Amino acid sequence: MSLLKRRVALGAALAGTLVATGGCSRVVGHQGYLLDTQLVSTVQPGVDNKASVQRTLGRPSFTGQFSDSDWYYVARDTRQFAFGSPRPVAQTVLHVQFDPAGNVANVRQLGLGQVASIDPVNAKTPTLGRKRGFFEDLFGNIGRVGSIGGGAQPSDNTGG
Numbered sequence: 001m002s003l004l005k006r007r008v009a010l011g012a013a014l015a016g017t018l019v020a021t022g023g024c025s026r027v028v029g030h031q032g033y034l035l036d037t038q039l040v041s042t043v044q045p046g047v048d049n050k051a052s053v054q055r056t057l058g059r060p061s062f063t064g065q066f067s068d069s070d071w072y073y074v075a076r077d078t079r080q081f082a083f084g085s086p087r088p089v090a091q092t093v094l095h096v097q098f099d100p101a102g103n104v105a106n107v108r109q110l111g112l113g114q115v116a117s118i119d120p121v122n123a124k125t126p127t128l129g130r131k132r133g134f135f136e137d138l139f140g141n142i143g144r145v146g147s148i149g150g151g152a153q154p155s156d157n158t159g160g
Helices: 003-022 037-042 050-057 134-139
Strands: 026-032 070-081 087-098 104-110
Touching: 037 050, 050 070, 050 087
Parallel strands: none
Antiparallel strands: 026 070, 070 087, 087 104
8 A cells, every 4th residue: 555545544534533523522501690709799688679689680590489589590500421411510599588578688509419310210100900012902992892783772762
């Protein structure tokens, strides 16, 4: 094999390897609120109210389900490898509680420990009873519903 053919083959193999491994890179993502620690530290219980918190931090990611006295600012950083599912690597939830007058009562930061990991076990729900196959499901009611011509007889409503 000539030197030129070897270089072309080596170049093609190298290019193929780069293309193949390029799809296997890590993807880093950010979702939600961009948390600024200096702005968060300016929110003080007993000093700020809903209007000042909204001017300082902006609108919350979501509010409480039963009342608007709880505001949540959620930020999450994720990583995923190639085509896998994204995994959270960092999360910050800023929870601002207001008293009935609308003043800040409490400010808390929650971290990644609050992320729930749900791992479904099977795709089937266990049921009581026996398992039936495809053909039992398809032909199982033949002969059980009633015989041919054995349906209800028309009633005679002539009144006589």
